[in-house]
Amino acid sequence: LPVGERLARRIIDGNRKGLDDDVEQALGDGMKALDIVNDHLLEGMKVVGELFGKGEMQLPFVLQSAEVMKTAVALLEPHMERVEGESGSKGTIVLATVRGDVHDIGKNLVDIILTNNGYTVVNIGIKQPISAMIEAAEEHDADVIGMSGLLVKSTVVMKENLEELSSRGLAKRWPILLGGAALTRTYVEDDLAGMFDGTVRYARDAFEGLRLMEPLVK
Ligand code: B1M
Numbered sequence: 001l002p003v004g005e006r007l008a009r010r011i012i013d014g015n016r017k018g019l020d021d022d023v024e025q026a027l028g029d030g031m032k033a034l035d036i037v038n039d040h041l042l043e044g045m046k047v048v049g050e051l052f053g054k055g056e057m058q059l060p061f062v063l064q065s066a067e068v069m070k071t072a073v074a075l076l077e078p079h080m081e082r083v084e085g086e087s088g089s090k091g092t093i094v095l096a097t098v099r100g101d102v103h104d105i106g107k108n109l110v111d112i113i114l115t116n117n118g119y120t121v122v123n124i125g126i127k128q129p130i131s132a133m134i135e136a137a138e139e140h141d142a143d144v145i146g147m148s149g150l151l152v153k154s155t156v157v158m159k160e161n162l163e164e165l166s167s168r169g170l171a172k173r174w175p176i177l178l179g180g181a182a183l184t185r186t187y188v189e190d191d192l193a194g195m196f197d198g199t200v201r202y203a204r205d206a207f208e209g210l211r212l213m214e215p216l217v218k
Contacts, residue, residue: 011065090214158178162200185204
């Protein structure tokens with residue numbers, strides 16, 4: 001198999017043995033680190049999601065795939081392009097996976113991409129209640145709060161989080177960036193934006209998150 005397909009296979013099979021060599025070969029062949037993530041590793045993860053959804057893959061194997069994904073991203077991270085030279089940070093975002101949700105591969109990719117592009121990311125982890133996000137945003141004088149969540153349940157939690165920000169009088173304090181596979185643009189930009197006094201935006205992927213940061217930080 002070509003190395004890209006081999007990498008996708010490793011994610012699907014949860015097979016870490018020889019992963020380093022394949023990553024090295026892909027980079028040696030001139031593939032860009034981010035393209036390896038987007039074109040091959042995420043393709044593998046998509047298949048894992050489909051198999052799991054159809055009941056053709058059991059959870060422990062999904063977990064193994066996630067571990068291989070994380071290792072591969074860690075190997076690639078030092079090779080990702082960074083914006084250098086500018087003095088200081090372009091802005092600060094508190095990033096969290098919402099209460100009740102453990103999925104963090106997407107959140108951590110957002111972290112890497114924003115960090116590499118000059119933002120300060122305060123990544124407070126998974127299963128975070130809104131109170132923890134508020135605390136971190138106050139402590140770090142954040143410009144934006146970013147929430148990730150992959151479960152359908154998490155889309156409801158995000159709505160509750162916005163309601164809590166409103167009820168605490170904090171709706172206008174931080175613009176909110178939302179991402180994760182269970183969200184849709186309409187849900188965020190029509191339904192949630194319609195009920196929230198502040199700014200709430202949807203990012204389909206980490207790159208849209210990056211593009212949205214500049215107008216949100218302003
Ligand atoms: Co879970 N899981 N999982 N899982 N898992 C999903 C999400 C699911 C769709 C699988 C399926 O059924 N086909 C399904 C949810 C169904 C639903 O809610 N309707 C599901 C389920 C059911 C579950 C459990 C409930 C299973 C169980 O226990 N019976 C359980 C939940 C536990 C919990 O959270 N309380 C569970 C557990 C797990 C593992 C632990 C095994 C593992 C996670 C490991 C980890 O993250 N450390 C796992 C995995 C790996 C998946 C799938 C297969 C892959 C997710 C992933 O990492 N994708 C997933 C299938 C799927 O998503 N279709 C699935 C790659 C990642 C890069 O994508 O996170 O979407 P994603 O991020 C994208 C964008 O969404 C965006 O940028 C990224 C790309 O650039 N983005 C943002 C994300 N956050 C953003 C924030 C931003 C901006 C952009 O700004 C703030």
